[in-house]
Amino acid sequence: GSSVLFLTGCQHFTQPKAAVTHQVQDEKHFNLQGKIGVRTPQQTGSAFFTWIQQQDNFDIELSGILGVGKTQIQGKPGEVTLNSAKTGLITAASPEELLERATGWQAPITHLTSW
Structure with missing residues (x-):
């Protein structure tokens, strides 16, 4: 079987107030809001998301x-970590490992911040 993942969103940038030398550091600071769609042979659904990135956190x-x-x-x-009422707390070493533990899906998601 195959899985399809759709990701849409809006990115909000804040103008840096510091000197130009700090702009490079701010590239890994962002807030995203949007909607994500998931389609697998077993189910189809969507969710709204808010993503806050601060450097590597x-x-x-x-x-x-x-649902x-x-x-x-x-x-x-x-x-x-992932925490929800359905799954409880799940901990992993990487986003890919967490996705597979929580859903059984495999996807190269570590580099989404570079998109």
């Missing part, structure tokens, strides 16, 4: 995902 909140309700995903180097 992130906080993603999904709401309405496939599950609110899901919180947080990450820092070497540790990623």
Whole structure:
């Protein structure tokens, strides 16, 4: 079977108030809000998301995902966690490992921040 993942969103940039030398550091600081769609042979659904990225740390909140309700995903180097009413707390070393543990899906998602 195959899986298809659709991701849409809006990115909000804040004008840096510091000197030009700090702009490079701000490239890994962003807030995204949008909607994500998932289609697998077993199910189809969507969720709204808010993604806050600060350097290598992130906080993603999904709401309405496939009828599950609110899901919180947080990450820092070497540790990623997912917490929802359906799954409880799941911890992994990478976003890919967490996705596979939580859903059984495989996707190269570590580099989404570069999109």
